[in-house]
Amino acid sequence: MSGSTGAVERSVSRVIAGINSEDGAGVKLKRSIGQRQNMRIDPFLMLDMFSSDNPDDYxxxxxxxxxxxxxxxTYMLDGLMLHRDHLGSEGLLRSGGVQWMTAGRGVIHEERPQQxxxxxxxxxxxVNLPAADKMKPAAYQNIEPEEVVEHTTSDxxxxxxxxxxxxxxGVELTGPVQGVTTNPLFVDIALPPKARITLPLAAGLSGFAYLFLGAAGLGDQRLTLNAASELTQGDQVTFTSGDEPARLLLVAAKPIxxxxxxxxxxxxxxxxxxxxxxxxYRDGRLTD
Structure with missing residues (x-):
């Protein structure tokens, strides 16, 4: 509990450490969520992080x-990646940009580094889709870095x-990705040294934090670097940093x-x- 407000603080219920893996045509990455079937967080099926300055890795x-x-x-922190699909959609993912693709009934796409x-x-x-939406038409949102909503707190x-x-x-912020069935929250949080932030996170949503830079805490627990830390239920979450900056993702959505x-x-x-x-797929009807 957070005291007089009556708000229930979330904590870490499980840590899914990233393991070295590869996908595509040999892209090296760390897979946390989805490395095994019992390591999903409904509605999240898989989470990969890729990070290398060696071109052979990507x-x-x-x-x-x-x-x-x-x-x-696909959320790009650094680099250039081109997406194309059978619908004729094409988008260049730049540093800070995001591609949110609904495969629905079917899509055939490719992602190619442009560096x-x-x-x-x-x-x-x-992100999983409920049965009622699994066969909906494919759709694609390419969000430019400038469209992602940015805010710096007083701290x-x-x-x-x-x-x-x-x-x-007192400021209401709304992200650019719209029309997603599971009503997701997806936020990239950069903490300066000795910082603290408490964010509302609606009860009933399942979610995780993924620390990818520095050291940070969630409540009185220390987050594990390069791991998906599944959250308990509650209605708010508090992150803190120590003597160094830290950066993490907070992702949540309605379980299916x-x-x-x-x-x-x-x-x-x-x-x-x-x-x-x-x-x-074999008969060429996947995307009909």
């Missing part, structure tokens, strides 16, 4: 591949709000509470639906 990118039944979110050297750093998050904490709504110091059957890039509710997706 240059081959992600050649054309299919998806059905969920959404992919030959330098740092490539960012996240890809997979010097810098927020970049990609999705959702936050009210801080439905069966999840995944086969590679297809995420449905039943084995039969997966088999249908495989037939549709």
């Amino acid at each position: 240059i081959a990118g992600f050649p054309p591949h299919p998806h059905r039944g969920f959404e992919t979110v 030959e050297d330098g740092l490539m750093r960012g996240f890809q998050l997979w 010097g904490v810098k927020l970049r709000l990609v999705a959702g709504t936050l009210t801080l110091e 509470g439905e069966p999840v059957v995944q086969y590679g890039p297809f995420v449905m509710n039943t084995v039969e639906e997966i088999e249908q997706a495989l037939r549709d």
